[in-house]
Amino acid sequence: MADSTVAVSMAVPIAGRRSPAAAYAARFEAASAGGGLRLAEIPFLTQVNLRVDPKSPAAERIGTAIGVPLPVEPGTVAGGGDLEALWLGPDEWVLLAPDGAAPGLVARLTEAAGGEHVSVVDVSAQRTTLVVAGDRARDVLAHGCTLDLHPRVFGPGRCAQTTLARAGVVLVAGEDGFRLLVRSSFAGYVAEWLLDASVEYAGPAAGA
Amino acid sequence: MLLIPCPWCGPRDEAEFHYGGQAHVAYPENPAALSDEEWARYLFFRDNPKGLFAERWSHTAGCRRWFNAVRDTATNEIHAVYRVGEPRPVTA
Numbered sequence: 001m002a003d004s005t006v007a008v009s010m011a012v013p014i015a016g017r018r019s020p021a022a023a024y025a026a027r028f029e030a031a032s033a034g035g036g037l038r039l040a041e042i043p044f045l046t047q048v049n050l051r052v053d054p055k056s057p058a059a060e061r062i063g064t065a066i067g068v069p070l071p072v073e074p075g076t077v078a079g080g081g082d083l084e085a086l087w088l089g090p091d092e093w094v095l096l097a098p099d100g101a102a103p104g105l106v107a108r109l110t111e112a113a114g115g116e117h118v119s120v121v122d123v124s125a126q127r128t129t130l131v132v133a134g135d136r137a138r139d140v141l142a143h144g145c146t147l148d149l150h151p152r153v154f155g156p157g158r159c160a161q162t163t164l165a166r167a168g169v170v171l172v173a174g175e176d177g178f179r180l181l182v183r184s185s186f187a188g189y190v191a192e193w194l195l196d197a198s199v200e201y202a203g204p205a206a207g208a
Numbered sequence: 209m210l211l212i213p214c215p216w217c218g219p220r221d222e223a224e225f226h227y228g229g230q231a232h233v234a235y236p237e238n239p240a241a242l243s244d245e246e247w248a249r250y251l252f253f254r255d256n257p258k259g260l261f262a263e264r265w266s267h268t269a270g271c272r273r274w275f276n277a278v279r280d281t282a283t284n285e286i287h288a289v290y291r292v293g294e295p296r297p298v299t300a
Contacts, residue, residue: 074216074217074218074271075217075218088271088272089216089271089272089273090216090271090273092271092272146220146221146223146224147220160217160270161217161269161270161271161272162220162224162269162270163221163223163224163269166223168269
């Protein structure tokens with residue numbers, strides 16, 4: 001009996017995956033109809049947690065291997081497009097890449113690390129990514145985030161681990177708005193909170 | 209609510225931090241050689257000044273690093289923050 005259960009669960013195709021905020025897609029779309037705000041989920045992004053001494057040769061080899069030098073200034077993002085490195089701590093980064101990139105990325109990192117004291121962990125399932133974009137994005141986040149989100153301080157290329165409505169998030173600033181890396185178990189809560197906080201900004205189309 | 213300047217992340221809200229008690233409490237070189245009273249003093253006895261106090265904080269909701277701060281316990285003003293391993297800066 002136990003054997004068959006395992007076989008069934010392993011036979012579930014990857015297409016059967018369900019993202020943590022999938023149930024909110026329709027309500028995100030409705031809240032985005034006003035034009036001033038866009039809420040969405042980017043599901044299944046590859047996230048690889050990397051810990052290495054930034055002064056070590058391994059850190060340099062890793063930067064070369066992935067084509068993105070690890071950012072050493074606190075709260076900054078390096079790279080772009082298909083691979084971004086987010087500063088999480090003085091010896092800790094999370095690498096973001098499209099869905100499916102995890103095995104290759106982990107292999108490249110592990111190879112570049114050599115035998116040195118480096119930790120590479122695929123944490124893609126730990127968090128999902130929510131998008132809060134548009135002119136009103138800062139106003140919505142300001143309801144529950146204590147950071148100064150002004151573009152002068154927190155513009156594109158900046159990231160921060162902080163709390164949004166008491167939930168731990170990684171906040172990434174972009175040209176058009178923000179991405180929120182939210183723990184899977186908090187995704188529903190944060191989605192509900194965002195929808196509630198955005199009521200006054202959703203515009204007549206969604207609010208009518 | 210305090211605004212605490214994390215030496216890595218910059219000023220952040222107090223709610224992102226956890227308090228770690230008095231800083232610079234050295235682990236005894238040979239714990240086995242201590243008497244019960246000496247061990248208890250190491251474990252439980254802490255300074256309780258009114259004024260400047262060097263203490264440990266952890267930025268748990270941010271970079272998750274421990275650091276030290278010199279705080280005035282009477283006014284809650286933070287006079288200095290410094291990373292683990294750095295000497296306590298001279299404060300007025």
